[in-house]
Amino acid sequence: MIPQSFIHDLLNRVDIVDTIDRHVPLKKAGANFVACCPFHSEKTPSFTVSQSKQFYHCFGCGAHGNAISFLIEYSGLSFVEAVQDLAAYAGMQLPVPAQQIDTFSSQTTVDNFSTDQKSANNNSEVSPQDLLDALQAATRYYREQLKVSDKAIAYLKQRGLSGKIAARFGIGYAPPGWQNLDAVFTDYKSGKTRKILMQAGLVISEDEAKQYDRFRDRIMFPILDQKGRIIGFGGRVLGQEEPKYLNSPETALFEKGRELYNFFSARRAIRAANYAIVVEGYMDVIALAQHGIDNAVAALGTATTSFHIQKLLRQTDNIIFCFDGDKAGKKAAWRALENSLPLLADGKYLSFLFLPEGADPDSYINQFGKASFEQQLKHTLPLSEFLFKELCSDANLQTGEGRAKLISDAKPLLQQVTAPALSLILSRRLAELSGINQEELGELLQIKRAPGTHKTEKDPRRQSVTLYRRLIRILLYAPSHITKLDRRLLVEWSEKNEEVAALKTLVDFLDTHPHLIENESAFSIAACLQDNQYRTLLENIESETLEWSNPVDLELEFLDTLKKLQQMQHKKRMAELHSKPLNLLTDEEKRELQRLASQ
Numbered sequence: 001m002i003p004q005s006f007i008h009d010l011l012n013r014v015d016i017v018d019t020i021d022r023h024v025p026l027k028k029a030g031a032n033f034v035a036c037c038p039f040h041s042e043k044t045p046s047f048t049v050s051q052s053k054q055f056y057h058c059f060g061c062g063a064h065g066n067a068i069s070f071l072i073e074y075s076g077l078s079f080v081e082a083v084q085d086l087a088a089y090a091g092m093q094l095p096v097p098a099q100q101i102d103t104f105s106s107q108t109t110v111d112n113f114s115t116d117q118k119s120a121n122n123n124s125e126v127s128p129q130d131l132l133d134a135l136q137a138a139t140r141y142y143r144e145q146l147k148v149s150d151k152a153i154a155y156l157k158q159r160g161l162s163g164k165i166a167a168r169f170g171i172g173y174a175p176p177g178w179q180n181l182d183a184v185f186t187d188y189k190s191g192k193t194r195k196i197l198m199q200a201g202l203v204i205s206e207d208e209a210k211q212y213d214r215f216r217d218r219i220m221f222p223i224l225d226q227k228g229r230i231i232g233f234g235g236r237v238l239g240q241e242e243p244k245y246l247n248s249p250e251t252a253l254f255e256k257g258r259e260l261y262n263f264f265s266a267r268r269a270i271r272a273a274n275y276a277i278v279v280e281g282y283m284d285v286i287a288l289a290q291h292g293i294d295n296a297v298a299a300l301g302t303a304t305t306s307f308h309i310q311k312l313l314r315q316t317d318n319i320i321f322c323f324d325g326d327k328a329g330k331k332a333a334w335r336a337l338e339n340s341l342p343l344l345a346d347g348k349y350l351s352f353l354f355l356p357e358g359a360d361p362d363s364y365i366n367q368f369g370k371a372s373f374e375q376q377l378k379h380t381l382p383l384s385e386f387l388f389k390e391l392c393s394d395a396n397l398q399t400g401e402g403r404a405k406l407i408s409d410a411k412p413l414l415q416q417v418t419a420p421a422l423s424l425i426l427s428r429r430l431a432e433l434s435g436i437n438q439e440e441l442g443e444l445l446q447i448k449r450a451p452g453t454h455k456t457e458k459d460p461r462r463q464s465v466t467l468y469r470r471l472i473r474i475l476l477y478a479p480s481h482i483t484k485l486d487r488r489l490l491v492e493w494s495e496k497n498e499e500v501a502a503l504k505t506l507v508d509f510l511d512t513h514p515h516l517i518e519n520e521s522a523f524s525i526a527a528c529l530q531d532n533q534y535r536t537l538l539e540n541i542e543s544e545t546l547e548w549s550n551p552v553d554l555e556l557e558f559l560d561t562l563k564k565l566q567q568m569q570h571k572k573r574m575a576e577l578h579s580k581p582l583n584l585l586t587d588e589e590k591r592e593l594q595r596l597a598s599q
Contacts (some may be wrong), residue, residue, distance in 0.1 A: 002083055006095050008515065010083065011066055013090045016054045019067040023074055032546055038074055039063045041274055041317045048546050053477070055524030057543035061314050064539035066527040076268050078228035126196050131253050134185070134200045135222075135230045141184045142172025142220040142233075149173045152219060155238045159283065160366045165290045169262075170222045174215035174235060181213050201232060201248035218246065221282045223254065223300060224264040226311075231259070234282050234300065245281070247301045256300040258307045261285055267315055269294035275318035277361075277377075278304060280332060284322075284361040291370040296322075296361070304336035309343050318349045320380055325357040334390060337383060341416040344383075348419070351380035384426060387413065388433065403434045411445050423447060467568065468499040469541060470561045474554060475506055476525050476542045479517045481558050482510050486566075502534035502541075 017026060017033055026033035026049060037047035037058040046060040057064045063073065071082035087094055146152050146166070152173040156166055174180070181202060182188035188197075189211060197203040205211035218235030225231045232248030248254050260278075262285045270276045277296040279285060288296045299308060304321065312319050321336050323329035333352050340350050353376060355364050365373045381389070391409050396402030410430050417423045431441045465473075474481055485507070509529065510517055516525065526542040529535045 002080070003095060007083065010086055010090060010092060011054065011068070013092060014067050014086050015051065016056065016067045017049055017051045019086065020049055020056065020070055037061060037063065038271065039314055050546050053524055053545065055527055055542065057539065057546060059543065062536065063314070064526065064543065066524050069527060072227060076228070076264060126199050128252060130196050131200045131251065132229055134196050134202060135232070137184050138181065138202055139170060139172060139222050139230055141181065142174055143170065145175050146171065146173040149175065151238060155219065161286065162290060165286060169286055172220040174213065174218050174220050176217040178212040178216065199251060201251050201254065215246065221261070223248070223259060223261060225259060226264055228264050234261070236282070245301060256302050257305045259300055260297040260308055260311060261300055262297045263311065266295050266297050270315045274316055275320060276312045276316050278319060278321045278336070279361050280323055281360070281362070287362040287365055291365050293370065293373070303332060304339060306339045306343060309340050313343060313348060317347055320351050320353055320377060322353040322355070322361055324360050325354040329354060333386070337387060338413070340383065341413060342418065344417055344419045344422055346419045346421040350383040352383070352386045353377060353380045384429065388429060392433065397433060407434050407444060414445055415447055466499060467561055467565050468497070468503050470557065472499065472503050472506060472538065472541050473545055474558050474561070475510065476538065477545045478554060479510055479525060482507065482517060484558070486562060498534070498537060502537050505532060505534050506538065
């Protein structure tokens, strides 16, 4: 682990403007720097970098962070690699050897995993790092086993995979047998290690006598999260056994509905190509990559979810769903369409490519090559056309009943579309197909459109600023003000208000990290709260300070905010006391009411 103090010193040593400008040319704009966002497609710059506070924020897609997070998101580096890169540029020496998190290294030996090295107390709780270490050790073991398995190597060659591409994707092999991982984990059956392996999804165990490896006689595909850490596996049989694919179970690290295979490595290629290809399987992704198409990802044994689509739309405005042309492929495409509808925005383009029946991206590109596959990509079916093609296939438009069914089937789908222009276009198309005029159809669909409201809601800078939001902004901009904060004004933590909860989170964080208060150098506080549930809200509030070129009245605003909070609490308390009959007030409450009335 890299000490937090070193990371803090590093971020104070490097200049985020210089760091980002090495990859994305920045232009001066007032007190800040701007560029077209590298994380989504746009023509007007909305990506803003603050040199004074050392953070970036995109008002288009919401990307936010510091110099380290920029290298992780833009360059596809792991956290450790990003820190190493910045440290080398700044001429700083890492205080301790940093373990390489990227598993696709040239390491060829399998390190024994010792519980004693991970935890001095066998009764301690399993930490996320324990799980990550276990998955890393298992990956190295599977890769070593692939090198000595003739039948696994023969299978991959028969599928057209080269040794280079297998190494690039960290492919391994889990040999037959029930307890092969005891060669990796020296105390395989001990209580602590069994708990780690079970929670990592590597073993199935009822007790020490019934403990066995989950993956056996399968080609192993490591699954990485967006930080490049191994969080699970996909295992494929070499023959015709069932199930053909076996994924890791849901764990504290791995939630298949939120992860995409190859997303970590594909992000850069997606941004460069300005489109993402979503396919169905691991082998589809790998086959495309072997032929030079690196911007493909795959869902992990589940339908394409809204989380998957949101992830991709932060990288590009164009998504192509490439599924098999059979019934299962059509079903998968329809599920992707349904989950996409609420996320559509004017300017986003989602389309579908159906290969000839019996073909998938893997078999197609191996048979016909890259040029032919790319030609197929030029003839995709837009989401709007696929939507009505499928709806019409299930309704006889030659009859009134069929047209009524079309409207009935389309209604719940079109009601989910919030993109103003696209919603109107879809409604007009439905009117043409059903033979009902636009006004009558509008009454049937009951789609509410509020022109212009979407932009207002999306721009936090135009929202009215509450007292809590004002206080959060000041503490994010100048954390030292927390030393002047009257904590008695913040006793209403039970209030169900997201800004109040975010303020509590911020105060608690600053209380436990006093060096951020004492240090007067530039620092982004919101960027430190990577895994907090209020991270997005705090990032959006912090972005509002980008407009503060010279906040000379910051102290005055801080005192004014505290005064108004005090007045608000006084009024609330007085209302509570007045609501009680006078004869039921205690002597202390009467004195309190008198004191509040005189203030």
